[in-house]
Amino acid sequence: MKSYKFKLFPNKEQEDKLDLALDISRQTYNYLLSLFSSTSEGFNEGEMKNYLRDLKVVNEDFKNKIYSTSLQVECEKIHDNLSVLSSLKKKGKKVGRLRYKGKGWKKTFVYKQSGFKILKKSKNNSLYLSKIGNIKMILHRKVEGDIKQLIIKKEVDNWYVIFQTDAVIKNKCGRKVVGIDMSPSKFGIRSDKIIMEMPKEIDVSLSKLKKCNRNMSRKKKGSKNRFKARKLLQKRYWRLNNQKHNFYHQISVKLVKDCKVIGIETLSIKGMMMGYYSAVNFQKSGWATFINKYLIYKAESAGCQVWACDRFEPTSKKCSGCGNINKELKLSDRTYECSKCGLIIDRDLNASINIKKTCRLGTNLCGVDTSLDSEKDLKVSVRNLKYGRKQEKISNCS
Numbered sequence: 001m002k003s004y005k006f007k008l009f010p011n012k013e014q015e016d017k018l019d020l021a022l023d024i025s026r027q028t029y030n031y032l033l034s035l036f037s038s039t040s041e042g043f044n045e046g047e048m049k050n051y052l053r054d055l056k057v058v059n060e061d062f063k064n065k066i067y068s069t070s071l072q073v074e075c076e077k078i079h080d081n082l083s084v085l086s087s088l089k090k091k092g093k094k095v096g097r098l099r100y101k102g103k104g105w106k107k108t109f110v111y112k113q114s115g116f117k118i119l120k121k122s123k124n125n126s127l128y129l130s131k132i133g134n135i136k137m138i139l140h141r142k143v144e145g146d147i148k149q150l151i152i153k154k155e156v157d158n159w160y161v162i163f164q165t166d167a168v169i170k171n172k173c174g175r176k177v178v179g180i181d182m183s184p185s186k187f188g189i190r191s192d193k194i195i196m197e198m199p200k201e202i203d204v205s206l207s208k209l210k211k212c213n214r215n216m217s218r219k220k221k222g223s224k225n226r227f228k229a230r231k232l233l234q235k236r237y238w239r240l241n242n243q244k245h246n247f248y249h250q251i252s253v254k255l256v257k258d259c260k261v262i263g264i265e266t267l268s269i270k271g272m273m274m275g276y277y278s279a280v281n282f283q284k285s286g287w288a289t290f291i292n293k294y295l296i297y298k299a300e301s302a303g304c305q306v307w308a309c310d311r312f313e314p315t316s317k318k319c320s321g322c323g324n325i326n327k328e329l330k331l332s333d334r335t336y337e338c339s340k341c342g343l344i345i346d347r348d349l350n351a352s353i354n355i356k357k358t359c360r361l362g363t364n365l366c367g368v369d370t371s372l373d374s375e376k377d378l379k380v381s382v383r384n385l386k387y388g389r390k391q392e393k394i395s396n397c398s
């Protein structure tokens with residue numbers, strides 16, 4: 001499945017309609033939740049949909065202002081969530097409750113299968129949404145595959161559409177073996193000497209955010225000024241997140257394009273052992289997010305391997321040239337000097353080369369093929385099977 005996100009440009013009237021539809025889907029969610037959350041069993045999806053029909057008779061807005069499948073999706077969502085909760089409960093796990101959604105909490109609603117159409121014109125593309133109208137949209141890239149559903153999303157004061165298609169992503173991975181050392185000053189350094197540096201604008205956004213936060217805390221609670229300050233704060237957060245996501249996407253795409261094997265360090269343990277990972281730096285860099293949410297899925301789709309180094313591997317203190325261990329290396333030393341072979345090298349680069357060398361002894365996060373690597377291997381093994389030969393163990397690390 002592949003998703004595409006585009007910005008929408010609704011006019012004032014359409015925006016009001018979108019807001020109303022969002023609120024109706026929220027009310028439906030709350031209503032169904034109130035009906036079914038107390039019953040531990042005895043709900044099914046059909047019953048839920050009957051209640052939905054009643055809702056439409058009582059209040060015509062539920063029929064006229066929102067597309068019918070959008071409400072059905074809410075139904076399915078609640079049904080799924082409640083089923084999961086009750087099955088966990090049966091297994092003896094401690095579970096919480098689903099929460100009601102307050103005004104403005106819900107940010108998305110869904111069109112499933114139908115009720116929408118992309119209208120392409122030479123200059124103005126638009127998106128037709130049933131019950132809403134034709135909304136201006138800029139199609140900045142081609143949508144591949146069939147659109148299965150679309151999500152309308154509100155972010156701060158902007159509206160977006162996310163198309164979910166059945167297209168299969170097939171990226172190609174490179175041939176290099178690369179280790180990455182995550183450092184707090186730069187984002188990270190690769191063993192092929194490429195520096196992955198956080199863009200400057202992220203620092204600017206961070207300092208603006210700080211100022212904004214301070215500003216809001218000074219305003220009187222419940223005042224109009226506080227409301228304004230909160231809106232601004234939301235905007236700043238949103239902008240910072242976008243910048244970060246953009247950066248993560250760029251570096252992860254480049255990594256996967258270049259490499260066959262990517263080695264990283266085991267983060268949490270190293271973070272605890274080395275004092276120089278301050279909480280601020282850790283948060284700012286977001287390595288964990290980068291690895292879990294961006295790198296691994298991209299690597300997986302391209303058939304690229306990701307390995308995390310063994311946690312007790314002394315990657316910083318070991319010489320990448322001769323393997324000698326310098327126990328006296330301090331945190332403040334930015335260059336590594338080897339007393340045995342005389343190697344002088346940047347500290348982070350030295351660590352990244354060590355990671356490259358030893359990562360495949362650690363844990364595999366993704367990409368090790370249990371099937372066979374190439375067609376050639378397959379042919380050989382089929383032949384071996386035919387003649388009853390013992391199959392050779394194929395190394396995963398090649």
Ligand SMILES: [Zn+2]
Pocket residue numbers: 319320321322323324338339340341342343
């Ligand atoms: Zn050395």
